[in-house]
Amino acid sequence: MxxxxxxxxxxxxxxxxxxxxxxxxxxxxxxxxxxxxxxxxxxxxxxxxxxxxxxxxxxxxxxxxxxxxxxxxxxxxxxxxxxxxxxxxxxxxxxxxxxxxxxxxxxxxxxxxxxxxxxxxxxxxxxxxxxxxxxxxxxxxxxxxxxxxxxxxxxxxxxxxxxxxxxxxxxxxxxxxxxxxxxxxxxxxxxxxxxxxxxxxxxxxxxxxxxxxxxxxxxxxxxxxxxxxxxxxxxxxxxxxxxxEAALLRVKDRMLPLGPRLLASERIDLEAPLSQALSVMLWHRVDRLTVVDRDDLPIGELSLRRLLGAKPG
Ligand SMILES: Nc1ncnc2c1ncn2[C@@H]1O[C@H](COP(=O)(O)OP(=O)(O)O)[C@@H](O)[C@H]1O
Ligand SMILES: [Mg+2]
Structure with a gap:
């Protein structure tokens, strides 16, 4: 155009x-x-x-x-x-x-x-x-x-x-x-x-x-x-x-479906940028977050490893 x-x-x-x-x-x-x-x-x-x-x-x-x-x-x-x-x-x-x-x-x-x-x-x-x-x-x-x-x-x-x-x-x-x-x-x-x-x-x-x-x-x-x-x-x-870069990527791009483990203590919105997920991890000294949807229902999890872009497992 x-x-x-x-x-x-x-x-x-x-x-x-x-x-x-x-x-x-x-x-x-x-x-x-x-x-x-x-x-x-x-x-x-x-x-x-x-x-x-x-x-x-x-x-x-x-x-x-x-x-x-x-x-x-x-x-x-x-x-x-x-x-x-x-x-x-x-x-x-x-x-x-x-x-x-x-x-x-x-x-x-x-x-x-x-x-x-x-x-x-x-x-x-x-x-x-x-x-x-x-x-x-x-x-x-x-x-x-x-x-x-x-x-x-x-x-x-x-x-x-x-x-x-x-x-x-x-x-x-x-x-x-x-x-x-x-x-x-x-x-x-x-x-x-x-x-x-x-x-x-x-x-x-x-x-x-x-x-x-x-x-x-x-x-x-x-x-x-x-x-x-x-x-x-x-x-x-x-x-x-x-x-x-982390500010441009979203939690939903890196999260995994809910696993068999207990829910993590801290939550993050699936639409949030990865930079925010990292900030929450740093602040609470945790390496795993529970991902929630718009209604605040748990739908997945995000590990520090995944956040860093590592392969699952
Ligand atoms: N009307 C003008 N007369 C003379 N020089 C101009 C005029 N408008 C812009 N310039 C010069 O052209 C260059 C680019 O300006 P500009 O496009 O305003 O840059 P920017 O918006 O990236 O700050 C600068 O060196 C500026 O001094
Ligand atoms: Mg200008």
Missing amino acids: IELSGVTKRFGDTTAVNAVTLSIKPGQLCVLVGTSGCGKSTTLRMINRLIAHDEGEIRLDGQPVGEFEEALLRRRIGYVIQSTGLFPHWTVARNIGVVPRLLKWQRQRVRERVEELMQLLGLPVETFAGKYPHQLSGGQAQRVGVARALAADPDILLMDEPFGALDPITRRTLQHEMLTLQARLRKTIVFVTHDMDEALALADQLVVMDAGRIVQQGAPIELLREPTSPFVESLLGGQDRGLK
Whole structure:
């Protein structure tokens, strides 16, 4: 759906993006990650044509972006940035409805859409519709930013460090909400961040950039297990990679059915990440956990050996 091939952008002597080739399938959440100045934002902004590229091709559904009408691009591509870009003198409702109004939707339809989105993003209409941006917390403002980007039901969402200014707890909450939302909406998302933990938590497809180039891309677990350069290895956490990998795997991937032994003293949810199972083992000084399902019923067990990936027996 989104294809970049040999895309280059220069600002004077700086090559901000250098021969980038990248293909993002419909419904995928692609994360561009890399240190500040490596060309992430520029790449993103060439996709919605906020910046024109110098060389190469950018296509949406096979059609060069340059050939799309402005209004169609605006409808098809939502854009979320760190500072939210909300209009300070407009209410939340008016901010969310800006693109539908630009697209000349009927007033009633705009209102219904705005209310639907506020519900979806966990912003009760009665409480928030009339508030102004300065009356919102960082997390609430970011939710409004996402609602606004979704307003015209775009199939593509571009997100540039959207959670960058939030405290760690709000940030993790919004990351989690985003995955829930994405499971439901299945947008094609290009998400930019310099935070590797955020990248690993969100990405279907992880793209590591350095100095304007893509240095490696693939599924998060592939990059963790087989970084092709010391740079990617260190960016992915070096000796901390074990815990990052464990955070990507789930208890259900490694558990065994309940055996003849007594239940272990500590329990773990089958959907929990392996890193959490390891933490529980460390904390309680045990090497075996009882795995429970959603209703808290025992359905299996996880040994330290299994957690480590050893063969059963
Ligand atoms: N409008 C601009 N004018 C001049 N240089 C720019 C402009 N935008 C970005 N750059 C330069 O291009 C490079 C990539 O920037 P950017 O895409 O913003 O990186 P990132 O988002 O990864 O931090 C940097 O060296 C930056 O200074
Ligand atoms: Mg940037």
